[in-house]
């Protein structure tokens with residue numbers, strides 16, 4: 579089995595030396611006679627926060643689920659840490675799964691489990707650790723995401739929306755992943771809560787060297803924490819680059835999204 583190296587370093591802006599941690603190549607996904615993604619290419623670089631944006635229903639979650647192996651591809655390949663997912667043997671596949679964390683839209687915590695038990699779900703699935711060690715690790719993750727220590731024994735129904743996002747992030751970080759996939763992490767949060775969550779993501783990237791793939795509709799997140807933005811439209815990545823690239827890209831949806839009324843204040 580090929581070793582999955584821990585990936586701990588800050589992003590490198592020079593294109594020629596950037597290390598691709600996730601490569602999506604020629605991916606086509608459809609449901610019945612409806613094609614959602616067609617021949618889509620996208621690279622994600624080590625240590626970056628990539629914002630993945632597009633109109634509602636264009637297939638952002640479908641791409642994320644496809645990368646995670648939860649949707650079938652009709653064509654194309656997905657490479658994680660240089661490993662082709664289709665060619666990976668079971669052990670390699672499990673090692674890759676241990677190296678990514680996922681925060682699904684709306685948190686997706688198990689409602690019958692406490693925060694501690696939710697965080698320990700991936701640990702029980704992938705690791706053989708004592709209860710005491712898993713408790714210590716759960717406490718550490720709770721602290722890492724900025725939750726109060728007593729939140730650990732609460733059920734999701736006892737948490738606010740912002741606390742649920744943080745608890746879900748703590749679960750996504752349970753196995754010390756190299757890359758995290760976040761599906762609209764700030765949706766449903768008020769602007770202050772959203773800004774705090776963005777700050778947390780940036781801090782975790784800086785301190786843990788995380789790579790972040792973030793599906794978002796939040797212009798503030800795109801402008802403040804994302805190093806790079808990729809726009810999904812017409813079943814493929816229409817454009818990728820910095821906010822400046824977005825502001826100068828000539829496409830009707832990209833123009834109205836990044837330079838429309840809601841975009842005032844980001845430089846448009």
Ligand SMILES: Nc1ncnc2c1ncn2[C@@H]1O[C@H](COP(=O)(O)OP(=O)(O)OP(=O)(O)O)[C@@H](O)[C@H]1O
Pocket residue numbers: 609614632633634635636637638639640641
């Ligand atoms: N399992 C599925 N079966 C059939 N159609 C699906 C399935 N999953 C997604 N779709 C369809 O694929 C399209 C893209 O959905 P997706 O959830 O990826 O959009 P999105 O860009 O994430 O939207 P939003 O921004 O509103 O969350 C939609 O038309 C959706 O109905």
